[in-house]
Amino acid sequence: MLAYSNCILHGADAKIMLLTLLLLYVPLSTYLQKHLTIPSPRDKQMHFRYDKAYSIGQRRPSEVPRMREVSVMGAFFSYPRRRPMNGYHQKTPLEGEVRIPSGCAISGIISRSGNRFSGREAISSIAVMHDRSNGLGGGFAGYGIYPEYADFYALHVFYYSSEAKRSCEEFLEEHFDLINLSKIPTTKQHAITDEPLIWRYFVTPLPTKLASSQLDEKEYTSRCVIKVNKEIDGAYVFSSGKNMGVFKAVGYPEDVGEFYRLDDYEGYSWTVHGRYPTNTPGWWGGAHPFSLLDYSVVHNGEISSYDANRRFIEMFGYACTLMTDTEVITYMIDYLNRKQGLSFEEVAHVIAAPFWSTIEGKSQEEREVYTYLRNTFASMLITGPFSIILGFSGGLMALNDRLKLRSLVAAEKDDRVYLASEEAAIRVICPEPDRLWYPSGGKPVIVTLDSQQGGQDGHQLPVSGL
């Protein structure tokens, strides 16, 4: 810890640094006392659970189903229902209070050999699809961009007030060692306005707190992230993985890329999203990608199953604070892959499950597995049009809804695989791919780094889902 305290120096807020250093000298007992409780997004529900029975006419406000308007569309955003952003959007309709139909563009690039490249190609790719977005949201996820901090969670946070920043940092310090913190460097863009404070923290869970929580590191971290997003007004953690980062804003995606200086980052994979909501100014948190831990999702579509999915996943401690369908997809993937240990291919068989008639045509063993997955996780089936690109540590997965109601193209050249809403978005950065194809609905395209082949997910690679 002392060793790290040296690297806190550059770019650090002096007060926070002082606090962190002070912590090191606080007697152990005081320390433990202070950090006695762990965050649990289910706390409230637990209390409720043991309450005496209540009559249906007498719900407490916290128990009342929270049914604010939800834009059920992937690309749309909405407003965090419990945390009005003080001072923002006071005169215009808030996101989530109106229905926002949309179209979108998505793109993803990965180098299977793990060669790192800057965000420029992703910017060029998405710029071609300018007309698929309308300037109300764009964003990127880069993987492998923080090799020097690869063992630490990189938290990217929007703050809408200095008070929110104070509360959030207080919370983070209670639960994590802050290894490095700084503003995320940006370059002003004419078209990008109203930016919140954008901060980045490299953190690792406090060992004693982690031990007393009896959770694994990822669960601990994800609960902390959900707690901040749910409970601290004006603070929103929009990226929380290791050696990856999400960069998003209200604006056209190509401007967002310049704003965040993505030329300065190098990753082995990138995803990008351009958004086309209408009617309201967007909110920064509502832009894509949506991310939790290492998972990030960019999504084009409108899922008709949204509320079925949301009401199911919220049973497991997730809080859909943004009320957009993309957020719920991210949480479902986290639940199925990380918590249930399903491979990404199996995840695809849950969220874009084959039709029963297709399942019946399979071999008995496959039939049993498919039926099991579909039945066990019935409420995680996603219907309605979608194409998504999921980023995860060491790979990408592209997936269409089972009827393929949204466009999705894949291409391959040398060690690169390209995924995008339109062929043009691939050809602009890779004019002559070795092959190019349109993946079928419900068939995942999963690409992982060569170094990870035969890894824990056991993907059949280089590329599945032809």
Add this chain to the structure above:
Amino acid sequence: MGINYLYPDFEVIRNQDRCITCRVCERQCANEVHSFDEATGRMKADESKCVNCHRCVSLCPTHALKIVRTDHIFKENANWKGEVIQDIYRQAESGGVLLASMGTPKDYPVYWDKMLVNASQVTNPSIDPLREPMETRTYLGQKASAVTRDTNGRIITKTAPQLKLEIPIMFSAMSYGSISYNAHKSLALAAQKLGIYYNTGEGGLHEDFYQYGKNTIVQVASGRFGVHPGYLNAGAAIEIKMGQGAKPGIGGHLPGSKIGEDISKTRMIPLHSDAISPAPHHDIYSIEDLRQLVFALKEATAYTKPVIVKVAAVHNISAIASGIARSGADIIAIDGFRGGTGAAPARTRDNVGIPIELALASVDERLRQEGIRGNVSLVVGGSIRSSSDVLKAVALGADAVYVATSALIALGCHLCRTCHSGKCNWGIATQNPELVKRLNPEIGSERLVNLITAWNHELKEMMGGMGINSIEALRGNRLMLRGIGLNETELQILGIKHAGA
């Protein structure tokens, strides 16, 4: 005999120009309304016996008959309405409990009719079920909370026992005794053809119907009529009946006059003895006792059958359901207070319990708040009248629905609400062999298959309109519903927004 204070409710209007005195009305009416007047050579009617079941109307070859409500009135009084006065006359005369049948006719709110359904426009294509697959298959039963794998990393696919429904609709419990052999057979045949289930009710299972076991839910009620190991193992699932929507909190009474040879054998009780179902199960005075019965039944069937616990929708239903969800039960069936019955005290039927829509919304939400919605499936009944009721129930959170009154209507029931008389002219709610044979099980089952198939078409059409092509994506998807003319509290309980919001 004193004065008869009761004036008939109906008038039988006979067009004498059309009547050919074929006397079919006379032969068809078990209530003996019609008779032939030798003196005048004309048919006449004793309207005091008429229950308005339309049997004579339907069979009159010249359409000479119609039944109209009498316009004979009491002096108007908003408080002391005619029916209130008549009920008092009846009880002053008999000193007894007023009996009634089928669901309550009172004007309570029907929330199904106050919810509107969404459809896709522009941003999300609607899906045509005639062109694309549209799935309504549903599995009922406990869902695994964690995926387990064998040593080779393969998923272990064994699950708790499940009921597989091709359509999320089942025929709910009606006992052999309350309805006829042919009515039961119609339901069994239809369930088999549709890939769904019918329910024996509490009267045991006639030996002829064991062959339909794969599509049968066998019920264990407080009277334990006809319950033995063979019976429990004959069905696809076992239902413990704790309560019924039409008469929560009370038991049942099938009069000895209906306990003929067949029924006495099926119910395992003496011929012509009254069949009394106690109000509670006398081995279940609390939730832990229910748990014991659930596991006793599972032991008896080697854990191969899902166990359903059926309860009436009452005020505290969500807490009750939460307890049941932790009792080992696989499925909770909730019966709303508009549900039907073969006989119930009228005051109970018309005043006890709550509407199924509110009960369902509240239970589904409560189970989710507690994180145990996956422990159980939810089946709801109590006046599901159409495919849109089914759709709204699923969107509120039900896995499937139970229908009974709708099924009886498909078989010819005209909702005259006099099942308790045992003189059902349509051969449904009677044990009189002459009347029973009026219902042809082949035709009856075909009508049931038609009804449920038609509902399924409509269900698929509406799902497609919403851009949903599989029923599981509709389940609990309350954003697909909007309230119309509901107050804030009602909207809160239903967990939906008002139309336009």
